[in-house]
């Protein structure tokens with residue numbers, strides 16, 4: 001048996017749109033490794049690679065959306081990337097299909113460097129919401145932050161994954177506010193929320209009024225996850241407000257997870 005032989009089963013795929021879905025994956029050897037909300041692992045499959053004209057094993061990183069208490073079935077929130085080597089193949093799998101799941105967990109994109117007496121702003125584009133869903137599932141109502149705001153940006157309203165669950169967190173947890181923005185909603189759509197890009201939402205006065213959270217590096221940490229240009233543009237805006245990127249050597253208040 002090689003290291004890349006299938007060792008997990010796709011239990012179910014739940015579609016959000018034609019190119020966004022939750023994948024429920026059960027490892028043969030349960031429970032899966034312990035992890036912190038925000039960490040990721042790898043999924044892999046043997047796929048046909050047209051550029052080399054042969055089948056080859058491909059693995060890619062995915063953040064767990066499920067909480068660490070749920071290790072018999074992991075949940076991933078995946079975008080089908082047009083022409084993407086792994087995702088095109090993943091979206092062809094039926095329930096019961098076999099695939100490879102890394103046995104290890106990776107990443108430092110967790111709340112570990114964020115003290116519990118701070119406010120936290122989670123910023124996600126697209127499937128970048130997955131690590132925050134794991135965090136909300138694990139920490140909501142447990143005083144893991146003073147206040148938390150999830151700023152979520154998607155193109156269309158129907159791409160607001162996990163919407164009902166996130167709305168329920170916002171309803172039941174007074175320390176949590178959801179601030180979605182839908183950037184390509186048609187003028188005629190019934191969407192009543194924000195329609196601007198994230199940097200525009202980060203006006204300190206308006207943001208504090210809407211969420212009760214100060215965009216102030218002495219009280220607030222910001223986590224950013226998703227599209228690299230969104231990360232860069234939001235980081236620039238945060239820099240203007242005095243926020244500093246976090247690293248182990250030089251602690252700061254901005255923590256990032258770049259998906260590509």
Ligand SMILES: Cc1cc2nc3c(=O)[nH]c(=O)nc-3n(C[C@H](O)[C@H](O)[C@H](O)COP(=O)(O)OP(=O)(O)OC[C@H]3O[C@@H](n4cnc5c(N)ncnc54)[C@H](O)[C@@H]3O)c2cc1C
Nearest residue numbers: 060061062063077078079081084085086087127130259260
């Ligand atoms: C730490 C980490 C966690 C990740 N977690 C998730 C996750 O939870 N859900 C998820 O859907 N993806 C996640 N990704 C992205 C994922 O690893 C793959 O890159 C993605 O699924 C595309 O793989 P592919 O083989 O289909 O495309 P490839 O054939 O590898 O790439 C095609 C090209 O598409 C671009 N691309 C990659 N991802 C995207 C995207 N989402 N949207 C638009 N363009 C893209 C890149 O420029 C890439 O070169 C994560 C990446 C990292 C590094």
Ligand SMILES: NC(=O)c1ccc[n+]([C@@H]2O[C@H](COP(=O)([O-])OP(=O)(O)OC[C@H]3O[C@@H](n4cnc5c(N)ncnc54)[C@H](OP(=O)(O)O)[C@@H]3O)[C@@H](O)[C@H]2O)c1
Nearest residue numbers: 019079125126127153154155183184197198227229230233
């Ligand atoms: N969404 C779709 O309809 C759709 C369908 C099929 C395939 N795809 C493809 O799938 C890929 C991923 O699409 P996606 O919608 O998940 O991710 P995306 O293109 O990264 O967009 C997600 C959100 O991030 C915002 N954003 C992008 N760049 C930004 C920046 N520099 N600063 C601030 N906000 C920024 C987008 O706003 P803007 O709208 O202003 O860019 C959008 O609200 C894309 O390559 C896309 O072509 C998309």
